[in-house]
Amino acid sequence: MSIPSLPRAIPELVLREAAGQRVEAVWTNGLGGTTWQIGEGEDRDFIKMGPEHPEFDITGEIQRLDWLAEFLPVPSLVSCGFDDDGVWIRTKGLPGSNAVAPRNVTNAAPVVPALGRGLRRFHDALPVDECPFDWSVESRSSLLRNPFEVSIPAPRAEHVVVCHGDACNPNFLIGDDGEVSGFVDLGRTGVADRHADLAPAVLSLGWNFGDGWTDAFLSAYCADGLTVDRDLLELYIRLWNAE
Structure with missing residues (x-):
């Protein structure tokens, strides 16, 4: 994972989910995926998007977040899905x-x-x-x-x-x-x-x-x-x- 070094075009899905809030690309990964921050401060959310790949298993991640939430501070699910840009998951931001x-x-x-x-x-x-x-x-x-x-x-x-x-x-x-x-x-x-x-x-x-x-x-x-x-x-x- 790395911080994007250049500005990135914001996918239509992210703009739609943001509904006018500030959007910023915060991470990229070796699979060609990007994590976008929506909003700022304690109310920020994150959308992780990427191509369909065994290492980017949305269903598996949702199941794990649900199980982990009983024991540790982990993100809570807002929404998820797939479209022409790949698969994506939106979660609430955490403190820190x-x-x-x-x-x-x-x-x-x-x-x-x-x-x-x-x-x-x-x-x-x-x-x-x-x-x-x-x-x-x-x-x-x-x-x-x-x-x-x-x-x-x-x-x-x-x-x-x-x-x-x-x-x-x-x-x-x-x-x-x-x-x-x-x-x-x-x-x-x-x-x-x-x-x-x-x-x-x-x-x-x-x-x-x-x-x-x-x-x-x-x-x-x-x-x-x-x-x-x-x-x-x-x-x-x-x-x-x-x-």
Whole structure:
């Protein structure tokens, strides 16, 4: 995901949904999709649009948002559908600023540990036995774009959690208290090894904050003495890069 570098033509659907409110393109992704912000402040909504693709499963994301809402601050659904521009979902905005907004990127020393604590909060809050969604290595095989022939061991019991599914830094919001205030882009949430989430989280630290932040992130995530398997983490990084 990245912040659009050039102005973008606003699709007719977005203009219609905005009904005269201010519209701004806030994110683009590698699939050719764009997220648009409608309105400002606490009343803002977001429309995520993209081409039909297995990684952009509107039905699956709606189901996950509905399940997650009982446990964590996640967006609530406003509307969704598909048209000539692709598929789309409109959700209510959450309090806080994007973790990679300029104000946060230039304040990395407290923000990066907050992201570690936020991901740990996500994992600790969700009941694995009640989660109907899967994000195991096997379930991800159909999304591989590049060869991946490395065997990843089955997760140890203490590492089985409900994963975010795309724990890159931009999918976390930072509140006024400096802690994570919300979670977004949850279309792949499911049960998996926690290292599967840690992989994109630490990868995106380098993309968004620069090198040298992995230890600060993992120290915050593991504040209670949990141990991260660095070799296993590297395998999940390779899997992420193969998708």
